[in-house]
Amino acid sequence: MVIVMAPGASDEETDAVVSIVAKAGGSAFISRGVSRTIVGLVGDIDRFQTLGLDGKPGVAEVLRVSVPYKLVSRENHPTRSVIRVGGVPIGPGTMTLIAGPCAVETPQQTLAAARMAQRAGAALLRGGAYKPRTSPYAFQGLGEDGLRILADVREAVGMPVVTEVVDAHDVPLVSRYADMLQVGTRNMQNFALLQAVGGCGKPVLLKRGLNATIEEWLMAAEYVAQRGNLDIVLCERGIRTFDTTTRNTLDISAVPVAQGLTHLPVIIDPSHSGGRRELVLPLSRAAMAVGADGLIIDVHPAPEEALCDGPQALVADDLAELAHAVRAFPPMIGRQLAAAASLVA
Amino acid sequence: MVIVMAPGASDEETDAVVSIVAKAGGSAFISRGVSRTIVGLVGDIDRFQTLGLDGKPGVAEVLRVSVPYKLVSRENHPTRSVIRVGGVPIGPGTMTLIAGPCAVETPQQTLAAARMAQRAGAALLRGGAYKPRTSPYAFQGLGEDGLRILADVREAVGMPVVTEVVDAHDVPLVSRYADMLQVGTRNMQNFALLQAVGGCGKPVLLKRGLNATIEEWLMAAEYVAQRGNLDIVLCERGIRTFDTTTRNTLDISAVPVAQGLTHLPVIIDPSHSGGRRELVLPLSRAAMAVGADGLIIDVHPAPEEALCDGPQALVADDLAELAHAVRAFPPMIGRQLAAAASLVA
Amino acid sequence: MVIVMAPGASDEETDAVVSIVAKAGGSAFISRGVSRTIVGLVGDIDRFQTLGLDGKPGVAEVLRVSVPYKLVSRENHPTRSVIRVGGVPIGPGTMTLIAGPCAVETPQQTLAAARMAQRAGAALLRGGAYKPRTSPYAFQGLGEDGLRILADVREAVGMPVVTEVVDAHDVPLVSRYADMLQVGTRNMQNFALLQAVGGCGKPVLLKRGLNATIEEWLMAAEYVAQRGNLDIVLCERGIRTFDTTTRNTLDISAVPVAQGLTHLPVIIDPSHSGGRRELVLPLSRAAMAVGADGLIIDVHPAPEEALCDGPQALVADDLAELAHAVRAFPPMIGRQLAAAASLVA
Amino acid sequence: MVIVMAPGASDEETDAVVSIVAKAGGSAFISRGVSRTIVGLVGDIDRFQTLGLDGKPGVAEVLRVSVPYKLVSRENHPTRSVIRVGGVPIGPGTMTLIAGPCAVETPQQTLAAARMAQRAGAALLRGGAYKPRTSPYAFQGLGEDGLRILADVREAVGMPVVTEVVDAHDVPLVSRYADMLQVGTRNMQNFALLQAVGGCGKPVLLKRGLNATIEEWLMAAEYVAQRGNLDIVLCERGIRTFDTTTRNTLDISAVPVAQGLTHLPVIIDPSHSGGRRELVLPLSRAAMAVGADGLIIDVHPAPEEALCDGPQALVADDLAELAHAVRAFPPMIGRQLAAAASLVA
Known part of the structure; x- marks a missing residue:
């Protein structure tokens, strides 16, 4: 599971997500990019889905993707990009x-x-x-x-x-x-x-x-x-x-x-x-x-x-x-x- | 070197070619197809070229081709076939x-x-x-x-x-x-x-x-x-x-x-x-x-x-x-x- | 499923097997080799298993093999052959x-x-x-x-x-x-x-x-x-x-x-x-x-x-x-x- | 051609080699390693061979190797390394x-x-x-x-x-x-x-x-x-x-x-x-x-x-x-x- 933070999300908001995941027994790693921050989750995906992550402050998208390439897949992004x-x-x-x-x-x-x-x-x-x-x-x-x-x-x-x-x-x-x-x-x-x-x-x-x-x-x-x-x-x-x-x-x-x-x-x-x-x-x-x-x-x-x-x-x-x-x-x-x-x- | 016999060439004409090549120390093998007979020559190609094979009765073409596929090559047949x-x-x-x-x-x-x-x-x-x-x-x-x-x-x-x-x-x-x-x-x-x-x-x-x-x-x-x-x-x-x-x-x-x-x-x-x-x-x-x-x-x-x-x-x-x-x-x-x-x- | 007939099985015995399979809605094809006859079955394997084929006259072996190579597989023949x-x-x-x-x-x-x-x-x-x-x-x-x-x-x-x-x-x-x-x-x-x-x-x-x-x-x-x-x-x-x-x-x-x-x-x-x-x-x-x-x-x-x-x-x-x-x-x-x-x- | 400098060769000695090559119309590039300096020569190899490079101060070896991997080739180093x-x-x-x-x-x-x-x-x-x-x-x-x-x-x-x-x-x-x-x-x-x-x-x-x-x-x-x-x-x-x-x-x-x-x-x-x-x-x-x-x-x-x-x-x-x-x-x-x-x- 991958969480895409909103462009203006604060570090505190990202840390809050990480903390929720950790309490649920998972681990999260953060990639801070130029334009957005990505949080990858490893652990019990079914459990993570019960945590209401998509409603947390600063969270833009929560992606559950079956293929190993999450962000570039068409699964959650059917329109081809320009x-x-x-x-x-x-x-x-x-x-x-x-x-x-x-x-x-x-x-x-x-x-x-x-x-x-x-x-x-x-x-x-x-x-x-x-x-x-x-x-x-x-x-x-x-x-x-x-x-x-x-x-x-x-x-x-x-x-x-x-x-x-x-x-x-x-x-x-x-x-x-x-x-x-x-x-x-x-x-x-x-x-x-x-x-x-x-x-x-x-x-x-x-x-x-x-x-x-x-x-x-x-x-x-x-x-x-x-x-x-x-x-x-x-x-x-x-x-x-x-x-x-x-x-x-x-x-x-x-x-x-x-x-x-x-x-x-x-x-x-x-x-x-x-x-x-x-x-x-x-x-x-x-x-x-x-x-x-x-x-x-x-x-x-x-x-x-x-x-x-x-x-x-x-x-x-x-x-x-x-x-x-x-x-x-x-x-x-x-x-x-x-x-x-x-x-x- | 490959010799293509004319469509109506007789067996005697083909045999005559084989015999000339054999006398020159080479060996020739004959493939009789439906529409034409092909004679492949193995041996001293330079010598064969002095034998005047292209003027012999029944000979349609004498092909010297550098690539190993002689008859299908474009070397002697630049026009593409229909x-x-x-x-x-x-x-x-x-x-x-x-x-x-x-x-x-x-x-x-x-x-x-x-x-x-x-x-x-x-x-x-x-x-x-x-x-x-x-x-x-x-x-x-x-x-x-x-x-x-x-x-x-x-x-x-x-x-x-x-x-x-x-x-x-x-x-x-x-x-x-x-x-x-x-x-x-x-x-x-x-x-x-x-x-x-x-x-x-x-x-x-x-x-x-x-x-x-x-x-x-x-x-x-x-x-x-x-x-x-x-x-x-x-x-x-x-x-x-x-x-x-x-x-x-x-x-x-x-x-x-x-x-x-x-x-x-x-x-x-x-x-x-x-x-x-x-x-x-x-x-x-x-x-x-x-x-x-x-x-x-x-x-x-x-x-x-x-x-x-x-x-x-x-x-x-x-x-x-x-x-x-x-x-x-x-x-x-x-x-x-x-x-x-x-x-x- | 593959049926190996015994070395001395008669044609009638083989035909009987084919007939049983056909009645059960399957199709069988026969390969007569030098030393034995093989009958391959195509259709509902689970149904074939209820037919008691291994007890029929002339049948040496009934092989159900999960891999597509039935007779050469080690599944039914764990000992390596000499x-x-x-x-x-x-x-x-x-x-x-x-x-x-x-x-x-x-x-x-x-x-x-x-x-x-x-x-x-x-x-x-x-x-x-x-x-x-x-x-x-x-x-x-x-x-x-x-x-x-x-x-x-x-x-x-x-x-x-x-x-x-x-x-x-x-x-x-x-x-x-x-x-x-x-x-x-x-x-x-x-x-x-x-x-x-x-x-x-x-x-x-x-x-x-x-x-x-x-x-x-x-x-x-x-x-x-x-x-x-x-x-x-x-x-x-x-x-x-x-x-x-x-x-x-x-x-x-x-x-x-x-x-x-x-x-x-x-x-x-x-x-x-x-x-x-x-x-x-x-x-x-x-x-x-x-x-x-x-x-x-x-x-x-x-x-x-x-x-x-x-x-x-x-x-x-x-x-x-x-x-x-x-x-x-x-x-x-x-x-x-x-x-x-x-x-x- | 590759010149291997001796372990203790000075920068001046290396520069001297480069300068000789440049005068002969070639170009040389220097790789300073921990234990030795390598000078690669590009240009007219035959001419370089007349320059007496192997006698110059600080030069350990002059290698002319026909294969593209010069230093690791067995050509100049027939004994296998330990x-x-x-x-x-x-x-x-x-x-x-x-x-x-x-x-x-x-x-x-x-x-x-x-x-x-x-x-x-x-x-x-x-x-x-x-x-x-x-x-x-x-x-x-x-x-x-x-x-x-x-x-x-x-x-x-x-x-x-x-x-x-x-x-x-x-x-x-x-x-x-x-x-x-x-x-x-x-x-x-x-x-x-x-x-x-x-x-x-x-x-x-x-x-x-x-x-x-x-x-x-x-x-x-x-x-x-x-x-x-x-x-x-x-x-x-x-x-x-x-x-x-x-x-x-x-x-x-x-x-x-x-x-x-x-x-x-x-x-x-x-x-x-x-x-x-x-x-x-x-x-x-x-x-x-x-x-x-x-x-x-x-x-x-x-x-x-x-x-x-x-x-x-x-x-x-x-x-x-x-x-x-x-x-x-x-x-x-x-x-x-x-x-x-x-x-x-």
Whole structure:
């Protein structure tokens, strides 16, 4: 059982709830988030239900949920959520294109990629300043210099920025620059990081782990939610299977399945799943047709010089086709392309 | 190196080729198919190229192909093939809907399912008379009685029939009734069966094995082709991965990847990959958007009474939506729904 | 529910059972095997239990088993079985080494490999006359010529022979030459083949499919058993996973898990799972330590010239170490190396 | 190319190396570890080899390694390493048993488990104070209180302690209490954590990720090594595959494969791979027979009350059999059980 305290609830009100539960033989643990406090109860649920907790001062909601992911489940929240990133919506009704370079390399490259993204219809800019790499000898990203470049390019083009954070203790720094924080596939079960972004006050893009079941993915989102942050977007980006023809195997069924289980938006990354430029467009079309709430795509002005994942970045020639597809497909299933933030504001 | 003999080539002409190769220190093996004879050469390929084989009587083509699947590769056959089943095309330009019951149970159920399929836009009727089942105690299909029902329903509704064959020695029998023979996922590497359907003179629907790489799938098609039958349609139907949320994981990327490697058409089975009714429509839309050459879908008039795979069969209420989707999506990528055979003829 | 008829039961006695079940609203299907007849019942099990079937003439056993694999389950057969192949035991108490060439190529090579196997402690000779190969252009085995070579070598060295059959209709032929028939990994769900070997009157070595769950493997064994043949040995030979460092991933836990579920013996093939010579000895030691009832190992007098799977064949230098291990390890867990057949007789 | 500086090398000497490389058009990055400084070079390796770097002051070794894991590879370090944990060796020649409770719950439970471990032959005590759990509502460990309990029990029983760290910023704290730091399977690619333990001055136990290839596992070890810490022990603990009969699939081949690629010791965790008590002993025997340098096993005085992973913990009755096996099997392959630390000191 999970108790969600009202936004303005006092510490005393929360403590009173904990005390009632303790007297009933249960234990309660408190997660104070930026916007709300969550109290998780462990013990005799049937007994707790007799305690009248939903009438106590400061209590907003008492959730009894049968699935292990309480706050992100659709059980108590049948309406699918819309998450806003710098004013840009991600959720039902829209299809939001996020695009940009895999890694921020230079101001020029980042700006060029952002303009490419914008021409294709992107409303949000992606770009990595911290790159988790399999090898310690590979390019690890520009760090804070990269964040500054992203912030400058946001000014120039008017697109809110999504960027990855790889260390819990970088969360405050990255939050100062970014509009949305990404937790990457290798960190999906880095619980310290999940809890840190849960308290950052910014929306979170949570990529599915390479070998995570859908339930584990939702449990990872629950770690973020439990710290009071429900502005979470899930991203399917390919799973690891026996077949190595593609970099990873895009689990396209994960979109309707996850959308049935959680109220959070679910988007697809066709670039990292396919790992090859020529697959990005077909997989993007499939993602829109299956009902994904958005797409996140690598673009690069000169992929052959890219410091990271060049072979999967779209180039200028591909953009016209992408621009066409992101306008043509969403209406087929009752959605429209999310407008760029500059237009929104 | 592979030598394709001309349709009317005599045995003497084939033997002459074998003899030339043998004198050059190589070995040749002959596959006599229904419509053509294939001679595979093993040995010093560079030497064989000096023998002037392509000028010998009866030789239609000499193929030197770098990939291990010679006849089905796009290397020597860049144009994608159109396969015709009882007059209905499967290939680029069209999107062909195949639908019907998982298993043939009764004449009434089969006819009702066929009419449902036809209303949804299906041009071909599927239905199983021989069912490969994990348990020897499960319903194994009606056998020849089922084939007769299918033939009767074909008469009644004017749809050519696709049905599975599970034993090499049933191939002649099944060929008498069916317009297209299906090789199921468990039999993808049943080489005796592949060779038998290679000689049957009817088009073949080859499902991908649950754990087959794309190369192994194409090699299985090569077994069929090598017996002289190039009327093969490949069908992606989900692979087995660590995630058991869905029955299998639809590998949607396999469509563009395989279409890049082979000239054969590639279709998708959204029913068996998802294993759940509510996933069939989203996955069908994704399949059409990614560029699949067709769909094969389970429908049943009363799934709760189905003897096989009821939970994934579409019911009457779903059909209007499917009927809309199969007309709306193909034009988005320059295709049109393949017309029913009765209209074709 | 499954009814096992006594060895000498008449057709009339079997028909009487079927009739009783039919009157009670159930349906029964009969599998007539070489040594016994099995009647499977489908319908209201609780009702069937009131019919007194176990007292009817000709009925040996009435099995009500909760798992889907009835005849091979340990539920009604807690004692683990010993299967005899030409007099050589495979089962608890012993550790049986089966060795020989992957493929039979020539009489000389087969004889040399058999002598190598025997020196290492092998009691049974393996060797393939029919080779299921991914490519139709690869060496497919010598067929009946290979079977004759195996039979001659058996005469010469006194080792019973295990060999693969790939087509249901070759079963009578292969049964004339072999002491045990192997069903390979790609054919684990070739149900026609399973039923054919179920009626062959010879013991069967059933390899686990590359992606088969343990339950599916036992269900495949049930197909054989249902035709009256319970002389089945299961063989774990590696499964397909994301990791391609080894050819396949040996699932060593499958041995104790399967031995807990079925009374049939379970052996390990370290050659095909590892795919590399240097892994065969460590994996063989692990297999014996985990409690496998046997090992099946590739040996070849000149692996660099082998027509099939040379890189994994043990050579003469490895044999002394293998010979030592197969004598030293089994006693550690209360077993002894199964003696060669010539000594048994 | 990687340059390992001598233990006492000055910053000026390191800077001089960097400067030489920069003049030759390359770039160098410095990792200052506790015991040594590593300089990684990126650029024209052939050119670097002409610079006489191995003769420069302060340079201990210049490694040119073809594989991507430079410092942990066997290429330049053919002798397998022995890592010492509080005086207890892990490496070739010995088989080291690590045992203890999955989670530290109370002083009594931890002491009881430690005594069980010791009786079974364990030289090192395992126990978790920080537990990474799939659910945020599950028991997360006692934190520093747990570390204090472990330290007290170490005093009482004389066994050095291995414990997990889940957050990079807890590394200094955990290092004060533990003799060896464990990085868990979910954190294998938490690069911030890997780098932190690389600088902690204590040996590291690095578990393989659930879906990590062997190369990725060695690259993770390289992250630790690059920070100057080569006291790393690798632990295979089961991978995720399609088969869910066991909790995970123990990849036993990973031991000889990894031992061939790296000089670091490789141990096996049979408790977490099998996930069931009755598999622990057979898998332990297999692990020793395949040549693992050690075992890490869960024991618990009362598993039915365990807060974490009770079903896989060995109980008192199993210990005699384990105690026998860890003494009997290692000598079979030329090893002996590593003696407890109290005897070592």
